[in-house]
Amino acid sequence: MSDLRDAAMRSKAWPYEEARRVLKRYETAPPESGSVLFETGYGPSGLPHIGTFGEVLRTTMIRRAFEDISDIPTRLICFSDDMDGMRKVPGNVPNHDQLAAHLQKPLTAVPDPFGEYESFGHHNNAMLRRFLDTFGFDYEFYSATEFYKSGQFDAVLKRAVERYDDIMKVMLKSLRAERQQTYSIFLPIHPETGRVLYVPMKSVNAEDHTITFDDEDGREWTLPVTGGNVKLQWKPDFGARWAALGVDFEMYGKDHSTNTPIYDRICVILGQKAPEHFTYELFLDEKGQKISKSSGNGISIDEWLTYASTESLSYFMFLKPKTAKRLHFDVIPKMMDEYHQQLRAYPGQSLDQQLANPVYHIHGHNVPASDMVVSFSMLLNLASVASAEDKDTLWGFIGKYADATPETHPGLDAAAGYAVRYFNDFVKPTKQFRAPTEQERAAMADLVACLKDGDTALAAIARKNEAEGKDTPLPEVDWQSEDFLQSIVFAVGKNHGFEPLRDWFKALYEVLLGQSQGPRFGGFIALYGREESIALLEKGLAGALAA
Structure with a gap:
């Protein structure tokens, strides 16, 4: 202690x-x-x-x-x-x-x-x-x-x-x-109408602790200040x-x-x-205006809890309380993911670091372990490509990706439900798919070929290494490895001359997900499945998603 x-x-x-x-x-x-x-x-x-x-x-x-x-x-x-x-x-x-x-x-x-x-x-x-x-x-x-x-x-x-x-x-x-002419610190409650009166005092009596005033109709009243x-x-x-x-x-x-x-x-x-x-x-609120109880702008308590955990809201409240922050629906995914990042970091931190970690101030001495083996942002992308209407659809993919069930990972199960609701209410209505350009089409076709065949994938990685003058040993073919899958995506983008490389990832997101930002693509393939990802790429190449 x-x-x-x-x-x-x-x-x-x-x-x-x-x-x-x-x-x-x-x-x-x-x-x-x-x-x-x-x-x-x-x-x-x-x-x-x-x-x-x-x-x-x-x-x-x-x-x-x-x-x-x-x-x-x-x-x-x-x-x-x-x-x-x-x-x-x-x-x-x-x-x-x-x-x-x-x-x-x-x-x-x-x-x-x-x-x-x-x-x-x-x-x-x-x-x-x-x-x-x-x-x-x-x-x-x-x-x-x-x-x-x-x-x-x-x-x-x-x-x-x-x-x-x-x-x-x-x-x-x-x-x-x-205002000085009519102001009084006391507001009488009218004995007949029950209204709170903003009227000047005619007298304030310290001997019997009463006030005397005229009401709005000019009638004089004397009331004790006590008893309500x-x-x-x-x-x-x-x-x-x-x-x-x-x-x-x-x-x-x-x-x-x-x-x-x-x-x-x-x-x-x-x-x-x-x-x-x-x-x-x-x-x-989303327009930069102060949120107000009476106007109802911003997010209500119940609305936040429809799309995210209570802990994510607590995390939002902890951050920079002396800085004005937008409190709108678009902050929810970031708060969910950052909260769990802090949970995962907590066990390995020194005592000083733990006391600076927001999760300590949320949970006190009983900081739980995170069971989010899939990030909230990734769940949203999974909901998108799977056209999920319920969390069971997401679990069909999660169960193949990780040794997890709704019973063993209740936090992840709740997050899957939040993600489906958030996707259908906020992400789905804003999606805008497009067809790939010629450069993007060639790169996506190459990515499909790499995902179908390990030797083709290794050849793409070797080509990228040679162009960069690197004598790096080629990785093992491991279709379950997010890092291996990411290295394929990275190599294909480099080989097809995307500069900066983020334009290649942006193209994948816009063609396949209908948005300009997205997940680490190797991790997405690992979660969604290699065969399913190939099918998604082929739909994008055929223009079916944009249609």
């Missing part, structure tokens, strides 16, 4: 760097609460999306890193701001007219447009929890509605009344002149929540970064040390 702790304390992996900052808070004394509190926030104005999941996952990675460097117990709270008023009807939910009648009401007072839960807020909270539970996150769920109404927030709300002027000074500096009668504006709410819970760490997107001094100052005014922060870059 001491070796692990020493390595973790010097690791440059970003979860460890953040964990060390949190630990520094307790250099002189442990936390009075007995544990270090990590928090993530969720705004349930729309259905949960991958950005929300990313916050919880990344915070969990930092929490695990903290546990590697400290024996102080930890907690993780996922806090839902479900008492926020619904400002607009999300574009990706049914029954818009039904929801429109409830604008400005707390999300937990808005009917569920899906008809499954007691409110829209409860529905979105359930969707978030379902997904977090699927991943096995260790967290406590907090609802703002319950937090306000149960009295858990009362002490801090009373303190906010007593220190109202100090908090208002912080807020007014950040507001435009016209009032909520805080979102910026004061951040700092007040940290103070009420004693939060040690929270991360958020860079769109919050300019408000960090405000959140921190309000937390301090309310009597607590501000937490450590981590600001991550936002995710972008």
Whole structure:
């Protein structure tokens, strides 16, 4: 354990760097609460999306890193701001007219447009929890509605009344002149309509902890700030929540970064040390626009899991959190393959290297072995040439290529299912086959001849070696060897004058696969089968694929 702790304390992996900052808070004394509190926030104005999941996952990675460097117990709270008023009807939910009648009401007072839960807020909270539970996150769920109404927030709300002027000074500096005239940190919930009111205060009474205001019809009301009668504006709410819970760490997107001094100052005014922060870059859709819960652009949680494993999504989240990344369907194959590359590398790495490997931060101390004897990208190409409609078709080839079955290689079996779905939904509609040029036709005919006869293949390799002035011994004829098959393809391209040689491989992909990029072709032949590859080449030469 001491070796692990020493390595973790010097690791440059970003979860460890953040964990060390949190630990520094307790250099002189442990936390009075007995544990270090990590928090993530969720705004349930729309259905949960991958950005929300990313916050919880990344915070969990930092929490695990903290546990590697400290024996102080930890907690993780996922806090839902479900008492926020619904400002607009999300574009990706049914029954818009039904929801429109409830604008400005707390999300937990808005009917569920899906008809499954007691409110829209409860529905979105359930969707978030379902997904977090699927991943096995260790967290406590907090609802703002319950937090306000149960009295858990009362002490801090009373303190906010007593220190109202100090908090208002912080807020007014950040507001435009016209907004300053009507702003209050308190948002009353109208006793009759149930709507969240954005109205100025006529008085804030520190003696009985009440506020007095006129509603939109000019009627005067006086309400206690406790018991769920009032909520805080979102910026004061951040700092007040940290103070009420004693939060040690929270991360958020860079769109919050300019408000960090405000959140921190309000937390301090309310009597607590501000937490450590981590600001991550936002995710972008295929057009380079920020993904949004309400507009539904980008990829949903369920959509990613239709085409790839949960671990591949975790891997995507780990990479460069301070760099804006496109979050679109076309990143999925790369994430699947890179994740398994890291899994395969992990057992042979030093402890320092393992702690920098993303799979350690995904799995902790229980990093599994990869059973992907065929890459995801290769499965997609196999699905293409086999016109696969189900994963059983792929297994007909995989079983001949490797000593593997769906039972012995469940990860590969799941990947085969993902690959078929991904191919049919995203790759197949975009395929564009073409006929070969004269140069390409001659080379492909030569490749067919080489694949049919070992002596012809060796002659092609010898011709290539002679042209390059190499006195290299010829390889053994081994039709099962990816390297031997690749050497044939390479030699044929060289012998037919392709310069650069990548034009030869591009021609194979465009004629045979209908795309400009593809797999290591020797590996493809080994997986698809020599006879099947010959038949595919002959179809390409005959123009049948382009037709």
